[in-house]
Amino acid sequence: MRTVIYPGSFDPITNGHLDVAQRAAKLFDRVIMAVALSEGKQPLLSLDERLDLVRRSIGHLPNVEVDHFEGLLISYVEERGAQAVLRGLRAVSDFEFEFQLALINRKMSEDFETILMMPKDTYTFLSSSMVKEIARLGGDVTPFVPTAVLGALAARFGPIRRKH
């Protein structure tokens, strides 16, 4: 059983995250989307909401599941018996951070493997923070997020005021 952990804040999950998870689901027996508590980042959505939105967005993917973790990623990876960690790479600008993260994790745990995957080109500009900013300003985020997320954003920021 080859398992990959896809960790992130998922505040909220976007179509870019989903695209990467879908691609990984073809390569691994099991993909675990691991929602980080991410307290330091002061997330918009609570951990329970983020977990619920991921769960409702992956219903069509039988070998993708959701979990949460706090503390060191290397400990969680060991605990779940996973072979690798998956991260998304949108542009060169993501590379430096992801490279550093992969290497520091390997410094702490020799067997730590990171797999970087690129989303479909239409999602390379997409981030959870952009989605939140557009929703806050009343823009239409329908093309960017799974349907489940629309309700959660509308509850926070009110209905869409401007269709693009």
Ligand code: ADP
């Ligand atoms: P974190 O707080 O750990 O960066 P995020 O939820 O922002 O959590 O992102 C989790 C992972 O998903 C990161 O590797 C990030 O680069 C990647 N990611 C975010 N948005 C996209 C996207 N649109 N396409 C592909 N990967 C993405």
